[in-house]
Each structure stands twice: as structure tokens, then as C-alpha cells.
Amino acid sequence: MAKVFFSNSSNSNYSNNNEQKSEECHKDTGDSTGHNRAKNNGEGQAPLTVTSLSWFQVLAPSIQQLVVDGLQPYLSEIEEIRLRIKRPLLFRLGDLELTVSKDRKITRRLEEGQLVSREDLDQTLQILSQHSLYAWEDEFKNGYLTIPGGHRVGIVGRAVIAKGMVKTLKEISGINYRIGRQILGCADKVLPFLLKNNRQLYHTLLVSPPQCGKTTLLRDIARQLSNGVEAFDFPGVNVGLVDERSEIAGMYQGEPQFQIGMRTDVLDACPKAQGMMMLIRSMSPQVLITDEIGKHEDLEAMYQALQAGVTVITTVHGDNVDELKQRPNLQTLLQWHFFERIIILSRRQGVGTIEKILDGRTMERVN
Amino acid sequence: MCKLLGAILILLGCSYWGWKISSLYRKRTELFRFLQNGLTMLEAEINYTATPLPLALERVGRKSNRFCQALFLQAAHILQAQKTVSAGEAWQTGIAALAAEVPLSKEESEILQLFGYSLGGSDKEEQLKNIALTKKQLFIVQKKAEEEQGKKQKLCQYLSFCLGAVLVLLLI
Structure with a gap:
């Protein structure tokens, strides 16, 4: 007898069923707009907007555009966004992987997806680091950093070694946004x-x-x-x-x-x-x-x-x-x-x- | 009576003009001194608190004098408002804002530009090296500007007064 404390995103049909999610979008910029919007959405009112999402703010503009064009209905279900150089942009929602095709349509056929370019990665990195690599030295060494909203961004590239230890990463080739969610009350059953x-x-x-x-x-x-x-x-x-x-x-x-x-x-x-x-x-x-x-x-x-x-x-x-x-x-x-x-x-x-x-x-x- | 009044006005006008030009020399030495101060503050922001550039530049700008403020605040503003712009480009617009207030020679703006190119793009150690190098170069420029000020400030004031006097004599 297995109990489920999260609403089940992998079984839901992806047809604008955000209301099934009980998750609370976290406080974004100190106010609770994200939170309220998620609730409103649940009542079938104003849709969840991208501007209320803290992780959206730290995407490169080109990727932001793809999210706006293709993924509006699924915003609250995205768990991961993966940028891998010269490979299609991937969104993971539960067990499902989606991409956005070149004609801006959402698809499960990954080979049709829009490829991630070097510029996309460079811009993303600039935005993530706020143009200040020196401020994130330890984070780069560890391969991840935390962004507003408490989400984690993992980074891979070529390691620069000094004295046998990883000093930093260069030639960044992959970035993974892991959208953290807080589900208040999910511990009730344990x-x-x-x-x-x-x-x-x-x-x-x-x-x-x-x-x-x-x-x-x-x-x-x-x-x-x-x-x-x-x-x-x-x-x-x-x-x-x-x-x-x-x-x-x-x-x-x-x-x-x-x-x-x-x-x-x-x-x-x-x-x-x-x-x-x-x-x-x-x-x-x-x-x-x-x-x-x-x-x-x-x-x-x-x-x-x-x-x-x-x-x-x-x-x-x-x-x-x-x-x-x-x-x-x-x-x-x-x-x-x-x-x-x-x-x-x-x-x-x-x-x-x-x-x-x-x-x-x-x-x-x-x- | 009218003649005397006119003569005095011409003399005053020319002297003011000369004083205006000579004050630019003073402003320039001040600027280079304050720029070095600003970079020292930026050094602390980078080295001690590892503050990201948009905030670091703003903090330095708020503590600087008027001319430096134009440079630091403009760069900070651009970085905060436009995500895709690089730190170097933002710094570049800062230099343009600065040059609108105080005349800069080609060599001087090149020093600042070179500093901008590696701004934010490397680790702490490299950033500090870059700041130290730029400060050294600015110190040399400051010394030159001081020399220039010493030579030309007085000269400007005398010349403009003499010009006024000549004009007055010619007109009388």
C-alpha cells in the first residue's frame, strides 16, 4: 500500500491541468504573487504567468521566448530545463521529456527540437553569474549554483585543474535548471x-x-x-x-x-x-x-x-x-x-x- | 562712462572664459584621483564580499564624486536593466557618460576601456590584478595631468586676461 504525498504529475494528461497540482510556487521577489497566481490558476482564473516565476528571469532571452511560445500551459509542471550545446533544448515534466520545435511548437520528438547554441549558453551564463564570475568561484568549482527562488542550476564544461583540484569550469557545454518546488503539507503522512x-x-x-x-x-x-x-x-x-x-x-x-x-x-x-x-x-x-x-x-x-x-x-x-x-x-x-x-x-x-x-x-x- | 563699463565687462568675460578652461585641468586631476579611489572600493567589493558587478558598481558609484559617479552608475544601470549586454559594453557606456563631463585623451579612455574588457570575466585573483594594473596606469596619468594643470592653468588665466585687455585697447 503505497501512499503518494505529491499530486501525480507523470500520470496527468498535459492539457492545462495545472489545477490538479497542489504545489505552491514559492515567494518570488518577497511578495506572494507566484503563490497567489498558482492558486488563482487552480480556480480556473488568471493563468500562471511567466513573469511570476523566478527561474524564468534567469533564462537567456532566446530560451525565454521558446518557453513563452511553447510551454505556457505547463509552466507549473516543469521540473528540469536542460541546455546542452548543439543538442535540442529539453524540458522534463515528470517522466515526460518535451522540446520546442523550430516552428515553435511543443513536441515529444526530441530530434525536431530547437538546438541550443553557444550564444544561448554564454548568455545564460552571463545572466546566471550577473556578469561576475569572481562572485561564484566556489559555485563553479562545485558545478552548481542557487538562483533566486531556491532553484538549483547545474553546470558542466571543461575542468580547469590547479594543484590536482578542480579550480573552475570553462567551455561550458551544459546547463541544467532544476526547478525546486515546495509542497506544504507533503510530510503530513510521514x-x-x-x-x-x-x-x-x-x-x-x-x-x-x-x-x-x-x-x-x-x-x-x-x-x-x-x-x-x-x-x-x-x-x-x-x-x-x-x-x-x-x-x-x-x-x-x-x-x-x-x-x-x-x-x-x-x-x-x-x-x-x-x-x-x-x-x-x-x-x-x-x-x-x-x-x-x-x-x-x-x-x-x-x-x-x-x-x-x-x-x-x-x-x-x-x-x-x-x-x-x-x-x-x-x-x-x-x-x-x-x-x-x-x-x-x-x-x-x-x-x-x-x-x-x-x-x-x-x-x-x-x- | 559707457566705455569704462564696456571695458570692464570685456575684461571680466574673457577672464571668466579663461577660468572656465583652466578649471577643466583641475577637474581632470581630480577625476583621476577619484577614479583610483573608486577602483580601490571596487577591489574591496570584489575581494572581500564577492558582490556581483551590478550591485558592486552601484555601491561604488554612490560613494564616488560627481564625475566618477557618471561612470560607475551608468555602467551599473545598464547591467541592471539589460541582461544580454556584457560587462565590458556596460562599462563602455559608462566611459561615454564620463567623457561627456570631463574631456579625456585617447590614451586615457583606452586605459579605462582595457579595464572594461576583462571586467567580471575571470576569477577574483585576475580581477584584482586588472584593478591594480589600471590603478597604476591611472596614477601615471594623474601625475601627467597635475603637471599639465600646473603649467597651463595659470597660462590660460593670464592669456585670457591679456586677450581681454588687447580687445579693450583695440576698441578704445
């Missing part, structure tokens, strides 16, 4: 399994293959635990969020672009292990939230959290528990029985399908 009682929480691990909505779920867990959950009489707790890849809170110029709760402290772009220890010492969190653990030093940090009585909620890439047992560091964590709850996600019935929730000690299903 929260009952995280609460030990109305004061304490279980150490929890979310296991999921890529693009199954782990980050979105984690974000809503952070928000609800931080604000408190009235239904379970759970008062809000201090949440420490180590956001190494700037995906959970989507920090842009020091401000979270997503709702992460009123008692949440964010250490942005900080290595996980180091960040967890810093937060334990500096902000006295009751809950530590971070994503994609797996390095050796993470073990040490989690041990420290255990000593300090801090609950850890984190994620890992994977399909199932057996797969995790193959990986040395995770195997150790599982052997310790560190995690009391293991939640396994998939997209079997759409993004965010909850396959099962396990008790970490007995490995038996609890849902």
Missing part, C-alpha cells in the same frame, strides 16, 4: 511515524532514488517540526539545518527561499559533518536535518549528535535497505541501529510515493 511521543522524535533516514522527492519531503519535515504540529500536540523545536548543497532552504543572498519553519537555523553550503558539529555547539538544536550522508566523517558527526541528545533526520540515495548494506559507512550506521525509522520512497505511483516505513531496529514495517 510525521506520525517520526514522533515517539509529543516531545521526542525518532532518528530517521529517508531512502530514495534520485528525483523521488526526498528533498521536498525533508524540507516540509523541517518546517513542520520547527513550527510545531498541532494535530499531534507537538510543540515546535529548534531545528538545525545543514544545507550543503543549498537545496533544502534554497538560500539566496542570506535569505531562505522556501518555508523552513520559524525555529530553523540554516548553515548554508557547509560540509555536512563539520556543519552538524558547529550547529550542535552553537545553536543547541533538538533536531538536526541534513541530506545525503554517506562519508566517513558523517559517522563521527552523527555519533556526536547522539551524545548530545540531538535527533538526526537525514537522507541517502538508494532503492532499498539491502542496497545500503553494501556500502561500508551506511552498513556501520545500520549495524549501530542508529536510525529508529527508515522511510523508503519511490516514484512508483508518482513522485513521492512512500513505499514503506521500517523500524530501524527490527527492520519490520510500521506503516
Whole structure:
């Protein structure tokens, strides 16, 4: 019995059915126009307009034009926009990949799509970096940057190496916009399994293959635990969020672009292990939230959290528990029985399908 | 009586004209000094806070004197308003705005143009090198402009006064 906490975009027929989506477009420029428009759209009123979308503002004008011409009805469903040099521009909506043909029509036949040119990439890069490559040195080194609205843009090209380490990227050949969405309330169905009682929480691990909505779920867990959950009489707790890849809170110029709760402290772009220890010492969190653990030093940090009585909620890439047992560091964590709850996600019935929730000690299903 | 009044007016007019021209020399030395200050501020914006150019140029512009303001604010404005324009092109329009206020020689505007070409297009280290180089060149230009000012400011004022005096004598 799999539960779905996201509305199912992959099964929807793409005929202007934005109203089915419960997603909230995030605050774009400090106001809530995006949010209101999405709602209005749901009531069959004014359509979602491109100008209300923060990611649209950082596309090259030529690409913007293609979006306006071909993709207006699907704006709220775009999950990825991929620009690969001399190859067709790709939009991913759920499991569907679309492109815009040379006569500005939307099509699933990718070979007919408009090709991305060097100028498109250069312009995009200029807009993304605000003409200031020096301001994004670390981001280029890591291959991604965060844009207003908390979306992430990945970049590939030719690596420039200095002293054996990647110094920066040049000859950029591919850019990928990952449109992050916040779905308020998507954690409702898992929260009952995280609460030990109305004061304490279980150490929890979310296991999921890529693009199954782990980050979105984690974000809503952070928000609800931080604000408190009235239904379970759970008062809000201090949440420490180590956001190494700037995906959970989507920090842009020091401000979270997503709702992460009123008692949440964010250490942005900080290595996980180091960040967890810093937060334990500096902000006295009751809950530590971070994503994609797996390095050796993470073990040490989690041990420290255990000593300090801090609950850890984190994620890992994977399909199932057996797969995790193959990986040395995770195997150790599982052997310790560190995690009391293991939640396994998939997209079997759409993004965010909850396959099962396990008790970490007995490995038996609890849902 | 009329003659005397006319003579005085001619003398005053010519002196004012001379003073106007000579003040350009003063403005130019001031400009090069302030440009170096502006670049130092830009250096801090780039090196310490890694502020992107549109905002960095605006901040520097607001703190600069009138002539430098034209350059920095115009470039910042263009970058903020037009996405596809490059930083070099925006800087170029800034130089044009500056040249409208203070006369620049070909050599001087070339120094500024060269600076614009690599503005924003490389890492911190390279940006700082570029700023340091441009500051050095501007310092040399400033020294030249000061020399020129010393020589020509007085000369302009005397000459224009003499011209006035000659005109008066001729007319009397």
C-alpha cells in the first residue's frame, strides 16, 4: 500500500491541468504573487504567468521566448530545463521529456527540437553569474549554483585543474535548471511515524532514488517540526539545518527561499559533518536535518549528535535497505541501529510515493 | 562712462572664459584621483564580499564624486536593466557618460576601456590584478595631468586676461 504525498504529475494528461497540482510556487521577489497566481490558476482564473516565476528571469532571452511560445500551459509542471550545446533544448515534466520545435511548437520528438547554441549558453551564463564570475568561484568549482527562488542550476564544461583540484569550469557545454518546488503539507503522512511521543522524535533516514522527492519531503519535515504540529500536540523545536548543497532552504543572498519553519537555523553550503558539529555547539538544536550522508566523517558527526541528545533526520540515495548494506559507512550506521525509522520512497505511483516505513531496529514495517 | 563699463565687462568675460578652461585641468586631476579611489572600493567589493558587478558598481558609484559617479552608475544601470549586454559594453557606456563631463585623451579612455574588457570575466585573483594594473596606469596619468594643470592653468588665466585687455585697447 503505497501512499503518494505529491499530486501525480507523470500520470496527468498535459492539457492545462495545472489545477490538479497542489504545489505552491514559492515567494518570488518577497511578495506572494507566484503563490497567489498558482492558486488563482487552480480556480480556473488568471493563468500562471511567466513573469511570476523566478527561474524564468534567469533564462537567456532566446530560451525565454521558446518557453513563452511553447510551454505556457505547463509552466507549473516543469521540473528540469536542460541546455546542452548543439543538442535540442529539453524540458522534463515528470517522466515526460518535451522540446520546442523550430516552428515553435511543443513536441515529444526530441530530434525536431530547437538546438541550443553557444550564444544561448554564454548568455545564460552571463545572466546566471550577473556578469561576475569572481562572485561564484566556489559555485563553479562545485558545478552548481542557487538562483533566486531556491532553484538549483547545474553546470558542466571543461575542468580547469590547479594543484590536482578542480579550480573552475570553462567551455561550458551544459546547463541544467532544476526547478525546486515546495509542497506544504507533503510530510503530513510521514510525521506520525517520526514522533515517539509529543516531545521526542525518532532518528530517521529517508531512502530514495534520485528525483523521488526526498528533498521536498525533508524540507516540509523541517518546517513542520520547527513550527510545531498541532494535530499531534507537538510543540515546535529548534531545528538545525545543514544545507550543503543549498537545496533544502534554497538560500539566496542570506535569505531562505522556501518555508523552513520559524525555529530553523540554516548553515548554508557547509560540509555536512563539520556543519552538524558547529550547529550542535552553537545553536543547541533538538533536531538536526541534513541530506545525503554517506562519508566517513558523517559517522563521527552523527555519533556526536547522539551524545548530545540531538535527533538526526537525514537522507541517502538508494532503492532499498539491502542496497545500503553494501556500502561500508551506511552498513556501520545500520549495524549501530542508529536510525529508529527508515522511510523508503519511490516514484512508483508518482513522485513521492512512500513505499514503506521500517523500524530501524527490527527492520519490520510500521506503516 | 559707457566705455569704462564696456571695458570692464570685456575684461571680466574673457577672464571668466579663461577660468572656465583652466578649471577643466583641475577637474581632470581630480577625476583621476577619484577614479583610483573608486577602483580601490571596487577591489574591496570584489575581494572581500564577492558582490556581483551590478550591485558592486552601484555601491561604488554612490560613494564616488560627481564625475566618477557618471561612470560607475551608468555602467551599473545598464547591467541592471539589460541582461544580454556584457560587462565590458556596460562599462563602455559608462566611459561615454564620463567623457561627456570631463574631456579625456585617447590614451586615457583606452586605459579605462582595457579595464572594461576583462571586467567580471575571470576569477577574483585576475580581477584584482586588472584593478591594480589600471590603478597604476591611472596614477601615471594623474601625475601627467597635475603637471599639465600646473603649467597651463595659470597660462590660460593670464592669456585670457591679456586677450581681454588687447580687445579693450583695440576698441578704445
